[in-house]
Amino acid sequence: PTKLVYQSPTGLELENIAVRPSGKLLLTSVLSPEVHTLDPASTNATLEDIYTFPNSTGLLGIVGYKPDVYALVACTFNLTARSAVPGTVMIWGLDLTAETPVAWQIVAIPESSFINGMSSVPGYPDLVLAADSFVGAAYQITISTGTARIAIQDAAMAPGAPAPALGINGLHVHAGALYFTNSELGTFSRIPVAVDELGVHRAGDVQVLGLVEPSGPTHLYDDFAIDSAGRAWVTVHPGALTLLYPLANGTWTQENAAGDPEGSYAVFTEPTSAVFGAGGEVHILYVTTEAGQ
Numbered sequence: 217p218t219k220l221v222y223q224s225p226t227g228l229e230l231e232n233i234a235v236r237p238s239g240k241l242l243l244t245s246v247l248s249p250e251v252h253t254l255d256p257a258s259t260n261a262t263l264e265d266i267y268t269f270p271n272s273t274g275l276l277g278i279v280g281y282k283p284d285v286y287a288l289v290a291c292t293f294n295l296t297a298r299s300a301v302p303g304t305v306m307i308w309g310l311d312l313t314a315e316t317p318v319a320w321q322i323v324a325i326p327e328s329s330f331i332n333g334m335s336s337v338p339g340y341p342d343l344v345l346a347a348d349s350f351v352g353a354a355y356q357i358t359i360s361t362g363t364a365r366i367a368i369q370d371a372a373m374a375p376g377a378p379a380p381a382l383g384i385n386g387l388h389v390h391a392g393a394l395y396f397t398n399s400e401l402g403t404f405s406r407i408p409v410a411v412d413e414l415g416v417h418r419a420g421d422v423q424v425l426g427l428v429e430p431s432g433p434t435h436l437y438d439d440f441a442i443d444s445a446g447r448a449w450v451t452v453h454p455g456a457l458t459l460l461y462p463l464a465n466g467t468w469t470q471e472n473a474a475g476d477p478e479g480s481y482a483v484f485t486e487p488t489s490a491v492f493g494a495g496g497e498v499h500i501l502y503v504t505t506e507a508g509q
């Protein structure tokens with residue numbers, strides 16, 4: 217079952233989501249330089265601004281890498297080009313552990329025009345990964361040193377078509393592998409990774425685990441969440457949430473979990489990201505959409 221938690225009265229396009237230890241949601245939009253918050257437990261949830269990032273017009277991926285401390289992507293987002301104005305992509309830190317939010321610039325990625333989803337690296341709270349949808353790569357960002365480098369680049373992450381086509385979109389490290397969607401190629405894949413003192417490295421070949429269904433130019437995998445059983449709950453444009461999971465023999469399969477894969481917008485209008493609720497709330501998945509849901 218699905219339930220509408222909130223609908224933006226202006227239809228503010230929502231891009232990415234993180235959950236605070238309190239259960240409150242943090243929301244980003246490519247149309248707004250603010251990190252927004254809402255309490256999904258309140259009867260009539262309202263959106264509030266937590267922090268406004270200077271020199272930017274839009275935010276993309278956001279991920280918690282330590283309790284109530286986040287890394288996120290800010291840029292000047294060019295709506296015509298549907299990408300960042302070159303030279304404006306900045307990875308910020310946002311610490312919400314004290315009464316007043318503290319934000320700092322971790323590192324600029326001037327050569328990128330589209331940093332999209334972000335992932336923590338379980339067990340390595342000094343590292344986060346960020347997807348470059350145009351270049352087709354996963355950047356590794358080291359928080360303490362404020363450095364960024366391409367950790368993994370692969371044809372399976374590249375869009376295979378000119379901009380603004382998006383390659384790698386969402387990415388999440390889980391159980392020794394980096395899982396990622398490729399919007400243009402319509403693929404959900406994983407690549408084994410190893411993490412050591414030098415960072416995140418590829419440790420095997422890309423395996424394609426799923427193809428977007430039904431295929432078509434408007435059917436695109438976006439960001440996703442992985443549950444404790446290793447199943448992926450993937451948002452799919454124009455209007456569905458798909459569950460991808462391995463069968464007993466290791467072959468992956470998928471089924472529609474919610475919404476309408478044909479895109480009637482019956483439940484979701486262009487879903488963009490999904491995240492599990494905090495703590496014991498793992499049976500609730502929160503989904504953002506481009507229609508401000």
Ligand SMILES: *[C@@H]1O[C@H](CO)[C@@H](O)[C@H](O)[C@H]1NC(C)=O
Pocket residue numbers: 259260
């Ligand atoms: C929530 O909002 C609706 C519509 O504005 C209103 O009818 C209802 O009374 C509100 N509920 C609460 C608990 O404030």
Ligand SMILES: *[C@@H]1O[C@H](CO)[C@@H](O)[C@H](O)[C@H]1NC(C)=O
Pocket residue numbers: 270271
């Ligand atoms: C914003 O950009 C201006 C002009 O490039 C620069 O002087 C200023 O330091 C920037 N502010 C921040 C917080 O980065």
Ligand SMILES: *[C@@H]1O[C@H](CO)[C@@H](O)[C@H](O)[C@H]1NC(C)=O
Pocket residue numbers: 294295296297301302
């Ligand atoms: C935004 O993108 C359009 C179309 O590609 C381009 O003509 C324009 O110069 C861009 N604006 C900025 C500020 O880069």
Ligand SMILES: *[C@@H]1O[C@H](CO)[C@@H](O)[C@H](O)[C@H]1NC(C)=O
Pocket residue numbers: 463465466467
């Ligand atoms: C795994 O099981 C499924 C369902 O029984 C079957 O369709 C598929 O062919 C099997 N894959 C392999 C590699 O045996």
